[in-house]
Amino acid sequence: xxxxxxxxxxxxxxxxxxxxxxxxxxxxxxxxxxxxxxxxxxxxxxxxxxxxxxxxxxxxxxxxxxxxxxxxxxxxxxxxxxxxxxxxxxxxxxxxxxxxxxxxxxxxxxxxxxxxxxxxxxxxxxxxxxxxxxxxxxxxxxxxxxxxxxxxxxxxxxxxxxxxxxxxxxxxxxxxxxxxxxxxxxxxxxxxxxxxxxxxxxxxxxxxxxxxxxx
Amino acid sequence: xxxxxxxxxxxxxxxxxxxxxxxxxxxxxxxxxxxxxxxxxxxxxxxxxxxxxxxxxxxxxxxxxxxxxxxxxxxxxxxxxxxxxxxxxxxxxxxxxxxxxxxxxxxxxxxxxxxxxxxxxxxxxxxxxxxxxxxxxxxxxxxxxxxxxxxxxxxxxxxxxxxxxxxxxxxxxxxxxxxxxxxxxxxxxxxxxxxxxxxxxxxxxxxxxxxxxxx
DNA sequence: GGCGCGACTGCATAAATATGTGAAAAACAG
DNA sequence: CTGTTTTTCACATATTTATGCAGTCGCGCC
Numbered sequence: 001x002x003x004x005x006x007x008x009x010x011x012x013x014x015x016x017x018x019x020x021x022x023x024x025x026x027x028x029x030x031x032x033x034x035x036x037x038x039x040x041x042x043x044x045x046x047x048x049x050x051x052x053x054x055x056x057x058x059x060x061x062x063x064x065x066x067x068x069x070x071x072x073x074x075x076x077x078x079x080x081x082x083x084x085x086x087x088x089x090x091x092x093x094x095x096x097x098x099x100x101x102x103x104x105x106x107x108x109x110x111x112x113x114x115x116x117x118x119x120x121x122x123x124x125x126x127x128x129x130x131x132x133x134x135x136x137x138x139x140x141x142x143x144x145x146x147x148x149x150x151x152x153x154x155x156x157x158x159x160x161x162x163x164x165x166x167x168x169x170x171x172x173x174x175x176x177x178x179x180x181x182x183x184x185x186x187x188x189x190x191x192x193x194x195x196x197x198x199x200x201x202x203x204x205x206x207x208x209x210x211x212x213x214x215x
Numbered sequence: 216x217x218x219x220x221x222x223x224x225x226x227x228x229x230x231x232x233x234x235x236x237x238x239x240x241x242x243x244x245x246x247x248x249x250x251x252x253x254x255x256x257x258x259x260x261x262x263x264x265x266x267x268x269x270x271x272x273x274x275x276x277x278x279x280x281x282x283x284x285x286x287x288x289x290x291x292x293x294x295x296x297x298x299x300x301x302x303x304x305x306x307x308x309x310x311x312x313x314x315x316x317x318x319x320x321x322x323x324x325x326x327x328x329x330x331x332x333x334x335x336x337x338x339x340x341x342x343x344x345x346x347x348x349x350x351x352x353x354x355x356x357x358x359x360x361x362x363x364x365x366x367x368x369x370x371x372x373x374x375x376x377x378x379x380x381x382x383x384x385x386x387x388x389x390x391x392x393x394x395x396x397x398x399x400x401x402x403x404x405x406x407x408x409x410x411x412x413x414x415x416x417x418x419x420x421x422x423x424x425x426x427x428x429x430x
Numbered sequence: 431g432g433c434g435c436g437a438c439t440g441c442a443t444a445a446a447t448a449t450g451t452g453a454a455a456a457a458c459a460g
Numbered sequence: 461c462t463g464t465t466t467t468t469c470a471c472a473t474a475t476t477t478a479t480g481c482a483g484t485c486g487c488g489c490c
Contacts, residue, residue: 199384
């Protein structure tokens with residue numbers, strides 16, 4: 001094992017990129033391999049900069065971090081990739097894990113912890129926040145578990161069904177046709193759903209449904 | 216949420232059980248619900264001792280910790296169970312996770328970390344050693360996925376941004392106000408987004424965005 | 431039986447969205 | 461510098477949504 005770790009950063013925000021870069025450059029045992037604003041040339045970047053560890057922002061224009069991660073792992077699986085994100089959003093954690101992420105931290109992670117995390121992946125660990133660790137465990141589908149905390153959002157069977165169709169992108173008309181009920185009925189069901197979820201539009205309802213997995 | 220956490224220990228080694236018990240009893244915010252040598256009466260124990268957190272030795276005569284875990288989760292899924300083991304064996308980690316473990320630590324974990332870990336599960340985290348965390352991540356690619364769907368969906372930065380707001384439930388008007396642009400501009404961005412994502416409504420766009428993590 | 435509730439239907443109106451056409455300034459790449 | 465993409469704005473129109481009000485029907489419950 002080399003004594004120094006080459007770190008590459010992908011982060012679209014130039015300010016954050018610069019400060020992260022500076023921070024890590026000052027850490028003992030770390031050397032910056034680069035700091036880029038997008039991962040559209042991920043494969044070439046690996047070839048050229050030869051990092052040991054990559055810090056990858058998950059929200060980037062052009063090519064998302066997930067996509068970048070996938071491409072990196074496809075060409076050089078040995079590189080350790082730690083994802084950085086603002087939110088601990090379920091789907092993305094799942095996608096990132098499936099794509100082979102070696103760690104998953106929040107952008108607001110304190111500098112010290114970040115440097116520690118780099119050491120951790122190098123040592124074969126998998127740095128992640130407690131909440132994400134929990135999510136990861138929950139992702140194992142063998143024993144589906146109910147979230148003990150959040151609202152049951154007691155939707156009736158019919159309402160759940162319709163919410164599911166909304167999530168699929170169905171319009172009122174399509175739902176009515178699909179379920180053989182009148183469009184006015186669809187309206188009234190959706191009104192109820194809005195009340196129960198405390199939302200005021202299809203968009204919000206879909207978002208809430210997907211986020212808290214009550215589809 | 217109560218201010219104290221009731222902890223139950225299952226550990227067949229009497230000496231270790233006693234010292235753990237004593238250790239935890241001395242920690243602020245913790246109170247021992249019990250310390251047992253086997254989990255053959257797990258269901259009844261839960262009923263009787265009502266723990267918030269269970270520390271479960273994985274190697275026990277009579278009824279293994281995995282089996283005990285399964286039975287606990289079957290009757291009271293809300294109880295947080297942290298597994299304790301001597302080795303970081305792959306199979307057992309996998310079985311434990313699948314059975315619903317909320318954390319996974321080594322017996323040699325220093326006392327301080329153990330107490331910290333109990334706080335962590337209570338707070339919705341999932342304490343585990345770095346090596347185990349890594350193992351857990353590695354267990355994933357076994358279940359590969361990713362829609363054979365299509366394109367990288369090359370959204371421009373602005374488009375991603377607006378899509379993000381849609382996901383948050385913003386209306387055209389709100390987006391225009393939020394970003395200080397005209398509502399017609401918002402329309403035109405959204406039209407482009409629809410083209411690129413191959414959708415025809417906000418609902419579909421939000422759904423697609425959340426599902427394939429391109430927010 | 432009477433009551434409440436959930437599923438269902440209908441109608442009406444105001445607001446928001448989908449879609450097309452057109453176009454100019456700015457940013458960027460070759 | 462030139463062509464492409466992005467971002468911005470405008471106007472018009474057909475649909476779709478959001479919301480309120482009103483009523484029927486079946487079911488479990490006291």
